Amino acid sequence: MSRWAGRWIERWDPEDERFWDEGGGRRVALRNLVFSVLSEHIGFSIWSLWSVMVLFMGPEYHVDPAGKFFLVAMPTLVGGVLRVPYTFAVARFGGRNWTIASALLLLVPTVTAAVLMKPGVSYTTLMAVAALTGVGGGNFASSMTNINSFYPLREKGWALGLNAGGGNLGVAAIQLIGLLVIATAGATHPRVVLAVYIPLIVVAAVLAALYMDNLTAVRNDTGAAIDAAKDPHTWIMSVLYIGTFGSFIGYSFAFGLVLQNQFGRTPLHAAYLTFIGPLLGSLIRPLGGRLADRFGGGRITLWTFLAMAAATGVVVVASEQKSLGLFLPGFIVLFALSGLGNGSTYKMIPGIFHKKAEARGLTGEDAAAYGRRLSGASMGLIGAVGALGGVGINLAFRESFLNTGSGTPAFVSFLVYYGICFAVTWAVYLRRPANSPEGAGPAAPTGATVYAEV
Template identity: 55%
Template sequence: MGISLGRSHVLSDWDPEDTVAWEAGNKKIARRNLIWSVAAEHIGFSIWSIWSVMVLFMPASVYGFSAGDKFLLGATATLVGGCLRFPYTFATARFGGRNWTIFSAFVLLIPTVGTMLLLAHPGLPLWPYLVCAALAGLGGGNFASSMTNINAFYPQRLKGWALAVNAGGGNLGVPVVQLVGLLVIATAGNRQPYWVCAIYLVLLAIAGIGAAIYMDNLQQYRIEMRTMRAVLSEPHTWVIALLYIGTFGSFIGFSFAFGQVLQMNFVASGQSAAQASLHAAQIAFLGPLLGSLSRVYGGKLADRIGGGRVTLAVFCSMILAAGILVSASAFGGHAHGRTSAATMAGYVIGFVALFVLSGIGNGSVYKMIPSIFEARSHRLQVSEGERRQWSRSMSGALIGFAGAVGALGGVGVNLALRQSYLHSGTATAAFWAFMLVYVGASALTWAIYVRRPLEVTAPVEPGAQISAGLARV
């Protein structure tokens, strides 16, 4: 295989399934692109979730925003980030992985500077904050472009690991920005949020420059619109997307909401706003951190025993974790209007368990995607090269689409919590809703991917013929 790697940073005739070329040097090229893809996606996640930190710097007495307003900020950022994942899916194939990574890093300078300016001028109405939160959603789109790019670099036998590392490294952007916020609160107080943004201005510049120097474009990698149409006509696309709502939707939704829920309960326990912000920040990062790390383990576990089985175990366990939150909220009790220590412990245990489980589920669900199309591709009446290209393109398209739909689950989490607090002053109703979602996801996973082998019979491209067969995911 010939590889052209010059000043243009273009790789021609890239075939990750060529084991000789892989061991001869292609694995080093893939690893280099993975490292900088993770770096850029990581910082994109941080900017996407930066308002989960900023709300801790926004006491109602200064900014005038209610808890519902702050949940709306999180929902806005999550919604835009989720919607942008669909076009970002095509971006690396259209413009090149290196080129798009450079652009996606530098464009995030806009919401980062905007956040600094808004936090420096309290008293403004809500809408400028919503606009800035929407622009921060650009960071959420980075996930889809990064995942589709790395999917094309790695062979089938390593996709579960590579996609899990890429996604897990990106997800770590959520706890890291919360840790940065904690350090700022602990050292400069909760009235100095500008340092958080200043740090990320530097990191964005490093990510963009690093991508320009070290990343490459794949010349022959394409995701055509007809491929996306074929993916959207595939029933498993919608099943995977629904399952990803339950896993990643939970992760990103709780990442935005966890700190705020803790802060409100610390205030209800009698702490001042400054103390509540500090104590919430000290705990809030823990859930997203463990959830990000567990995603890698979920991918490796799915490589060994199958994504369907791991995903089913995850959802069944999430039902129990949501039950802890329901119990803590409904039966923990508020002595004289104050949140009890037992209730706070229940919140922390329940949320952390959900973070860890959703991380494992993120890895296992994404492992299922290339497995589905790899199984189907062997039944195409095409050449080996066309088979592999079809499998990569279909997997890449579904990765982006599932990522977009899954992120919308985070919107639902924030809106459910907002409505629950507005209606009853507690999150009990929202926690019940989360539990019911996990029950439905468990039933769906068992019925389609565990109870019986995956059926692969439908034609997926014009002219392509697939014979009937069975495979396990």
């Protein structure tokens, strides 16, 4: 496994346990995972930058609450769209090479915001600057696709959960930095937040250049993208991922605004609280992947959606009663559950396509290669649609506050969606065919399939 000559690895076979344990495969994969997490972490911070910037936007900016919800939805929209090309950039340029490039691209929105973020700037300009931060959302797709290629199926849940969880922590990190700046320098110094991140972006790019690798086995395969887009499981998993990741990123961007508009919190009080949910949701994501490795992603996802619906019910009651003491624990539990579901749903993706490979009669490395090919392609599509769910959440809050002055109608709509996701998970991935005896093995991936272990 040469790490030189442009840092391309010629042979990579993680499903071979001897190669993985004795041939250095695990060590190389872990090294790439560590620096992938770092770059993705900073990407998430920049993607969620405007969830912090709006806390600095006092009356002198002349932006009403509805305008702020639309402002924080813009990066989610752009980031969701960019996830598709970012997925295939790994195969086109190499995982290491694209990690360097995507990290350096984060300088564009941060430097631009540092120059333009000030009272008197037009709302159109703010929208354009916010849109630029969408590049941080694309980093997730390329990072997950890259790490998916490094790890064997038996460890993907843990590896993808750790990669995504470490990235998701970027949301909590920038909100903590925003809290620190508001508490010390006041709510009129947003550039201090940007001054922290600009050098960190450069450091992440340099470390990726020094310590990451490209895999020659990962080739740009437009056929895989077409096959993934044609497969119904790609779109079914997209629906579920809207419920988990769409909730996580949507709530992360909206939490501070909800606290200000629903409960009258000041920017400082809101900043004290907003980081808690994203922090717990990020930390628990690897656990969701680990539980999915052990018990099956379908089972963990099913019960997660049921629990999310219950937590949303608590939030609806708290919203109606305007009880911050009940709202905070309910909403934070909802955050944590969305993180758990993020880990379990992403574990399901490679498992589903591996099952499809086995149903085609493939075994061993042939089945693993087929699964990697389609799961890597589908991750970009699923991740993009899931991120767009975050746009839906912010737009739902915008309409809810605009028309009723409360977030209750939005939360009721989210509760209904979680119920739909629960039903879809059971019907597609856990329901046994009527003619399947108890204890029968998984059927082929058509009709009423049994995918409990994916």
